Amino acid sequence: MHPxxxxxxxxxxxxxxxxxxxxxxALSGCSAQVQRGWLPGSSEHEITNQTGRITNLWVGSWxxxxxxxxxxxxxxxxCVTVYRKRKADDTLPVQLRYHVPLEIMYVILPIIMVGxxxxxTNRDTTAIVDTSAETQNHVQVIGKQWSWDFNYLxxxxxxxxxxxxxxxxxxxxxxxxxxxxxxxxxxxVDFTLNSRDVNHSFWVPAFLMKMDLIPGKTNSFxxxxxxxxxxxxxxxxxxxxxxxxxxxxxxxxxxxxxxxxIEELKAKGQEGSLGLEYSRSQDTAPDPAKEGEN
Numbered sequence: 001m002h003p004x005x006x007x008x009x010x011x012x013x014x015x016x017x018x019x020x021x022x023x024x025x026a027l028s029g030c031s032a033q034v035q036r037g038w039l040p041g042s043s044e045h046e047i048t049n050q051t052g053r054i055t056n057l058w059v060g061s062w063x064x065x066x067x068x069x070x071x072x073x074x075x076x077x078x079c080v081t082v083y084r085k086r087k088a089d090d091t092l093p094v095q096l097r098y099h100v101p102l103e104i105m106y107v108i109l110p111i112i113m114v115g116x117x118x119x120x121t122n123r124d125t126t127a128i129v130d131t132s133a134e135t136q137n138h139v140q141v142i143g144k145q146w147s148w149d150f151n152y153l154x155x156x157x158x159x160x161x162x163x164x165x166x167x168x169x170x171x172x173x174x175x176x177x178x179x180x181x182x183x184x185x186x187x188x189v190d191f192t193l194n195s196r197d198v199n200h201s202f203w204v205p206a207f208l209m210k211m212d213l214i215p216g217k218t219n220s221f222x223x224x225x226x227x228x229x230x231x232x233x234x235x236x237x238x239x240x241x242x243x244x245x246x247x248x249x250x251x252x253x254x255x256x257x258x259x260x261x262i263e264e265l266k267a268k269g270q271e272g273s274l275g276l277e278y279s280r281s282q283d284t285a286p287d288p289a290k291e292g293e294n
Contacts, residue, residue, distance in 0.1 A: 039208060047206050047231070049188075049224040050128055054208040057124045064117065128209075131220050135190040139181065142274060143193075143200030143213040143235065146242035150181045151273040153192075157265040158274050163245040180249040184258040185228050193219040196276055201237035204250055210236050225252040 039055055046052045083093065140151035146163035161179025183189055193202055195213040203210040211219050235246035253261070265271070 045227045047225065047227050047229075048209070049226060051208045053124050053127060057120060060120065061117065064113070068113065129221055131190065131222050133188065133222060135188040135222055137184065137187055137189045138192070139183075139189055140192045140194065140273065141181075141202050141213070142196055142276065143202065143239075143246075144196040145198065145240050146235070146246040148179050148181075148246070148248045149196075149274045150179070152262060152265075153273065155262045156271055156273070157262050158270050158272065159265070160270070160274060161248060163242045164247050165245070178247045178249055180230075180251050181233075182251045182253060182258055182261045183225050184255045185225055185252050187255070188222060188224045190222050191220060193221075194276055197278055198239050199237050200235050200239050200246070202233070203236040204231055204233040206231040207250075212237060225250075228252050228254065 039058060046055075138153040140153055142149040142151070147161035148159075149161065150159040152158065159179050159181065164178055191202070191211075193211055193213045195215045198215065200213040201210055202213060207223065207225075209221065209223060211221055213219065229252055231250045231252070233248045233250055235243060237243075239246065
């Protein structure tokens with residue numbers, strides 16, 4: 001038999017408490033990002049008129065999940081502590097087959113929780129995808145393997161892109177050189193989303209908005225960009241060999257800068273709009289020579 005020795009102090013508990021304190025201090029230093037749930041975008045300004053709603057839904061869902069988690073973990077630890085098996089105690093605890101109030105709580109409480117989560121999720125998602133409002137600008141987004149075309153429907157001009165080359169090694173320079181969608185700040189935009197070939201997904205992380213482009217189906221959403229700046233976008237649906245190269249930018253500018261850009265597009269011959277005809281060619285611009293033959 002081993003000689004009796006005094007119990008060691010439980011240092012792991014102290015170490016855990018110290019680590020927890022460090023984490024709390026670190027989180028307090030980035031409280032703005034914590035309040036946003038570490039979502040992309042600005043912690044000072046909402047990038048669009050919908051990012052605040054999306055952020056609140058995200059953070060509220062996490063808070064509810066953490067509250068449930070803390071209660072559950074607390075009850076588990078309480079049961080483990082209070083009803084643990086003690087030394088020299090070989091008797092079994094009283095076995096109860098039914099506990100009606102507890103059983104009722106198990107049924108009613110989850111239904112209430114799911115109902116509350118469903119209410120807020122349905123309320124916000126319905127508002128996010130609502131397209132009934134009148135908008136000042138209309139843009140058609142066309143996904144293609146593996147880039148994007150943008151038709152400025154109100155201004156009779158278009159942008160056309162080609163998929164990025166050497167994305168893995170070129171760094172951010174190649175991102176900035178991709179096709180860019182220009183939007184006037186503080187003006188509502190109605191996006192019409194179409195695909196020329198396979199499923200794609202239009203995603204601007206800073207906008208906290210993503211929507212699929214499906215062949216033969218038209219999807220749409222509306223937003224109002226609120227902050228001038230250049231934002232990166234990408235395809236969020238696996239769409240083939242060069243999916244990772246399907247990049248674009250969104251440039252939110254003043255109305256004067258937007259109008260000047262539209263005039264530049266028309267001066268380059270990018271007047272009119274591009275169609276949805278299937279084509280694996282990256283250059284889908286109309287051929288003036290062929291148009292003259294018709």
